[in-house]
Amino acid sequence: MTAGTYPSPEPVEDPEALRADEAAYRDLADAVRELLDLTVRTRVDQPERAAVATEVRALSARLSARAQDGPLGLETTSDGRLRDHGNPMVGMRNPVAPPLTVRQTGEGEAAADPFVLGAAYEGPPGHVHGGIIASVLDQVLGTVPAIVGRPGMTAYLNLTYRRPTPLGQVSGRARVAGTDGWKTTVTGELLDADGQVTVEAEGLFVVPRWARQYLGTPTGDAGDFEAPAEAGPDA
Numbered sequence: 001m002t003a004g005t006y007p008s009p010e011p012v013e014d015p016e017a018l019r020a021d022e023a024a025y026r027d028l029a030d031a032v033r034e035l036l037d038l039t040v041r042t043r044v045d046q047p048e049r050a051a052v053a054t055e056v057r058a059l060s061a062r063l064s065a066r067a068q069d070g071p072l073g074l075e076t077t078s079d080g081r082l083r084d085h086g087n088p089m090v091g092m093r094n095p096v097a098p099p100l101t102v103r104q105t106g107e108g109e110a111a112a113d114p115f116v117l118g119a120a121y122e123g124p125p126g127h128v129h130g131g132i133i134a135s136v137l138d139q140v141l142g143t144v145p146a147i148v149g150r151p152g153m154t155a156y157l158n159l160t161y162r163r164p165t166p167l168g169q170v171s172g173r174a175r176v177a178g179t180d181g182w183k184t185t186v187t188g189e190l191l192d193a194d195g196q197v198t199v200e201a202e203g204l205f206v207v208p209r210w211a212r213q214y215l216g217t218p219t220g221d222a223g224d225f226e227a228p229a230e231a232g233p234d235a
């Protein structure tokens with residue numbers, strides 16, 4: 001396993017051109033997401049479905065004219081940002097992503113703004129699939145260690161499904177519950193459209209050994225690091 005960080009194959013020196021380029025990727029993902037939703041819900045007749053399938057295959061052939069062999073990894077752009085555009089929860093280029101927007105809401109806290117989980121995410125009739133909920137909460141909780149400077153892999157994610165989550169608008173929130181060296185414990189919740197907590201989560205996020213040299217020596221206080229060149233005590 002590597003850090004999975006690559007220079008973007010499409011360096012853009014002009015910030016406006018970069019924004020336009022990204023907007024076009026986002027628009028394509030939005031359009032395909034709409035297609036996904038309607039593929040689940042359509043009731044058009046069989047010949048029409050067959051005709052649409054032929055057209056969709058033709059569109060895929062156009063995109064394959066120039067496509068990356070493997071996944072996107074974590075790209076660094078020419079203006080110095082990190083892009084995780086393939087991420088299935090937040091990725092700008094991924095139509096599987098609802099998508100979530102996770103932002104910092106306070107010190108050691110993050111929240112996913114209200115977003116919609118529709119028919120493509122159904123588990124129990126009319127309700128959100130439990131595995132999708134786990135993915136959402138993994139992302140929301142996993143953002144917290146990153147914002148306190150200790151981005152980690154999920155070591156465990158414990159979920160308590162308190163009540164079924166209706167399809168439709170949901171949101172999430174999370175915060176640091178404890179830190180211990182390279183380990184950050186995070187708690188969080190998924191909320192339905194009425195603001196009721198439907199699922200509670202606790203996760204442990206660990207900075208992998210291979211990544212510790214990039215983060216410096218951890219202390220007991222979140223976000224408090226020595227010089228980044230210094231490797232951790234057991235790196």
Ligand SMILES: CCCCCCCCCCCC(=O)SCCNC(=O)CCNC(=O)[C@H](O)C(C)(C)COP(=O)(O)OP(=O)(O)OC[C@H]1O[C@@H](n2cnc3c(N)ncnc32)[C@H](O)[C@@H]1OP(=O)(O)O
Pocket residue numbers: 082084138139142143146151152153154155156181182183204206207208209210
């Ligand atoms: C732009 C950025 C975007 C940032 C936003 C990113 C959000 C992304 C959210 C999605 C995140 C994912 O899905 S991540 C993908 C799913 N997760 C994975 O695939 C992880 C697979 N597991 C691993 O790679 C590894 O087991 C690690 C990294 C978790 C730990 O391995 P390691 O690095 O070798 O370290 P190791 O010595 O084993 O463990 C370190 C310490 O953690 C403890 N520890 C390890 N695992 C556990 C565990 N399950 N339960 C309790 N404790 C544990 C150990 O006892 C030890 O404690 P002590 O002795 O030091 O006290």
